[in-house]
Amino acid sequence: MGKTIAIYPGSFDPVTRGHMDIIERASKTVDHLIVGVLVNSAKSPLFTVEERVALLKQVTAQYPNVEIRSFEGLLVDFARASGAHILIRGLRAVTDFEYELQMSQTNQKLDPNIETMFLTTSIEYSYLSSTTVREIAAFGGDLTQFVPEAVALELEKKMNTKGECNK
Numbered sequence: 313m314g315k316t317i318a319i320y321p322g323s324f325d326p327v328t329r330g331h332m333d334i335i336e337r338a339s340k341t342v343d344h345l346i347v348g349v350l351v352n353s354a355k356s357p358l359f360t361v362e363e364r365v366a367l368l369k370q371v372t373a374q375y376p377n378v379e380i381r382s383f384e385g386l387l388v389d390f391a392r393a394s395g396a397h398i399l400i401r402g403l404r405a406v407t408d409f410e411y412e413l414q415m416s417q418t419n420q421k422l423d424p425n426i427e428t429m430f431l432t433t434s435i436e437y438s439y440l441s442s443t444t445v446r447e448i449a450a451f452g453g454d455l456t457q458f459v460p461e462a463v464a465l466e467l468e469k470k471m472n473t474k475g476e477c478n479k
């Protein structure tokens with residue numbers, strides 16, 4: 313049997329403790345896990361793709377089978393080019409379900425050889441999202457329970473350097 317390669321795709325703007333939980337658990341179930349960071353200029357992310365990749369590399373350095381890469385275009389094309397047959401997504405609450413179902417069924421139509429597998433987020437992170445993390449950071453709240461230490465530091469720096477009208 314060949315190596316099981318999976319992709320955990322997302323925006324990771326920024327990576328949260330909820331993402332870290334999925335990365336850790338997924339990395340134990342596959343031989344090689346590629347965290348795919350979407351280059352998405354339309355969403356005007358807080359962190360550039362280079363920053364998001366660098367942060368992910370830093371906070372996943374302890375996992376030898378985890379690799380961080382950015383991608384553009386269709387996820388199934390990135391998966392094929394990476395030799396991956398599995399896409400991993402985290403499911404928090406029922407509110408995630410409709411979007412995730414649509415995405416996985418679309419990807420299945422685009423490439424029936426690629427399967428989406430869902431991990432349910434650990435209960436302590438089920439409320440957490442990058443959007444709320446950015447909001448807490450914007451208002452100077454304590455971030456340590458939501459994101460890894462390195463990410464909290466970068467968020468604080470980012471908020472300090474951002475102009476008032478740039479929010």
Ligand code: PNS
Nearest residue numbers: 321322323324350385386387388415418
């Ligand atoms: O962290 P996110 O923003 O929920 O991740 C969404 C992501 C990156 C998985 C999704 O937007 C994506 O796969 N984009 C690539 C474009 C694509 O393949 N679209 C077709 C499937 S819906």
